[in-house]
Amino acid sequence: MAKEEHHPLVEGQDVDSDEYEDGPESSRSRAAWSSRQQSRPGPWLSSPVFRMVAVATILVLFIVVAAVIGLQFLSLSQRPSPPAGPECAARTSMWSPVLRDIPMKYAPVDFNGSFMHENIYRQVGSPEVDAAWEALGVDYRAGAISYEDGLASGLDESYAQRSPQYGGGFIVNVEGMHHLHCLNLVRKALYFNYDHYRELGHHAFKNDEYILRLHVTHCLDTIRQVLMCNVDTGVLGQVWVDPEKPNAFPDFNTRHMCKDYDAVRRWAKDLQAPPLEEVPGDFLAPPIYGGVMPNTP
Numbered sequence: 001m002a003k004e005e006h007h008p009l010v011e012g013q014d015v016d017s018d019e020y021e022d023g024p025e026s027s028r029s030r031a032a033w034s035s036r037q038q039s040r041p042g043p044w045l046s047s048p049v050f051r052m053v054a055v056a057t058i059l060v061l062f063i064v065v066a067a068v069i070g071l072q073f074l075s076l077s078q079r080p081s082p083p084a085g086p087e088c089a090a091r092t093s094m095w096s097p098v099l100r101d102i103p104m105k106y107a108p109v110d111f112n113g114s115f116m117h118e119n120i121y122r123q124v125g126s127p128e129v130d131a132a133w134e135a136l137g138v139d140y141r142a143g144a145i146s147y148e149d150g151l152a153s154g155l156d157e158s159y160a161q162r163s164p165q166y167g168g169g170f171i172v173n174v175e176g177m178h179h180l181h182c183l184n185l186v187r188k189a190l191y192f193n194y195d196h197y198r199e200l201g202h203h204a205f206k207n208d209e210y211i212l213r214l215h216v217t218h219c220l221d222t223i224r225q226v227l228m229c230n231v232d233t234g235v236l237g238q239v240w241v242d243p244e245k246p247n248a249f250p251d252f253n254t255r256h257m258c259k260d261y262d263a264v265r266r267w268a269k270d271l272q273a274p275p276l277e278e279v280p281g282d283f284l285a286p287p288i289y290g291g292v293m294p295n296t297p
Contacts, residue, residue, distance in 0.1 A: 089259065092230075097149045098174065098267055106257045113236075113252025125193040136265070137177050138184040139203075143271030144169040158291035162273075163282055171284070174268040176261075179226050182219030189216045232256070 089104040112119060120132040144162040145153070150170030160171045185204055188197040189212075197205050204215045234256060238248040273279060 094154060096153045096174075097145055098264060102260070102263050102267055105260050105263075107260070108255050109258040110255050111253060113254060115249075115252065121187075125188065125196045133180075133184045133187070136180055137268055138181045140173070140177050140268050141272040141275070142171050142173045143268075143273050145172055145271070146170075157288055160287070161285045163285045166280075166283055168285075171273075172271075174264065174271070176264055177268050179223065182222050185216060185219045186223070 085105045086099065086103060088106065090099055093099065120129060123129050144167065146169045147161070150159065150161075150172070153170075153172075155170050155172075162169050162171060187193065188205070204212055207215065234254060236254050237251055239251045240246045241249045273283070
C-alpha cells in the first residue's frame with residue numbers, strides 16, 4: 001500500500017519529523033515563506049472599508065490644515081497696519097499748522113542715558129552750556145499764524161492777535177519749544193547752578209525770589225504733565241556692573257521712536273516775530289471788549 005504523503009505547507013497537516021528531513025534547503029524555504037507571511041498585510045488592512053476610512057481621515061486632516069492656514073492669512077490681511085507718521089502725529093497731538101506744514105516722520109533714536117558721563121546739557125552752567133541749550137530753540141520768540149489756523153488750533157477771538165496792518169492772525173508759540181524752555185529754566189535753578197544765574201540776572205532771574213519760584217514751579221509742573229500725557233511705554237533692562245562685586249544697574253541707554261524734532265524747531269524758528277526792540281508799538285491788535293483777564297492765569 002502506498003504511504004500517505006504529507007506536505008509541510010499544506011494547512012491542517014502535521015509534519016512528522018521522521019518523514020520530513022529538515023535540511024539546509026528546507027530551512028531556507030521556511031525562512032522565505034515566513035518573511036513573506038510577515039510582510040503580507042493582514043486582511044483588515046487590505047479591506048475596502050479600511051481604505052475608505054484612511055482616505056477620509058487624510059482628507060479631513062488636509063481640510064483642517066488648509067482652514068487653519070487660511071484663517072491665519074485672513075487675520076494677518078485684516079490686521080490694521082501701524083499708522084504712518086503724519087497719521088500717528090495727528091492722533092497724538094492737537095491740530096496745529098505744524099502738522100500740516102511738516103510731513104511728520106518718526107525714526108528710532110538711541111537715548112544717551114549715561115549715569116556717570118555728563119554731556120554738554122548736564123554740565124555746570126557756563127557760556128558753552130547755555131549756547132548748547134539755546135541752539136535747541138529754548139528762547140525762540142513767538143510768531144503769528146493765520147486767523148483760520150488759530151481757530152482750527154483751538155483759539156478764539158479773545159486771544160492776542162497781530163494787527164491787520166501787519167498781516168493779522170494769532171500770536172503763538174510752539175508748545176514743544178516752551179517745554180524745553182521750561183526744562184532749561186529748571187536746569188538753571190538747580191542748586192549747583194542757581195547762584196551763577198542769579199548773579200547774571202538774565203531772563204527769569206531778573207525777577208524777585210517769589211516770582212522766580214512761581215516761574216520755576218510752573219515749569220516743573222508743565223514738564224510733569226507733558227511726561228504723563230506722553231507716557232513712555234518702553235521698558236529698560238538692567239546690566240551687570242563691577243566685576244569684583246557684580247550688581248544689577250538699570251541701562252538707561254534705550255531706543256525710542258521719535259518725531260523729527262529738528263524739523264519742528266526749524267518751523268518754530270521761521271515763525272518768530274522780529275525782536276522786541278524792532279516790533280512797532282501797534283504790532284498787536286487791541287483786545288476785544290471783555291477779553292482782558294483780571295489776573296495772570
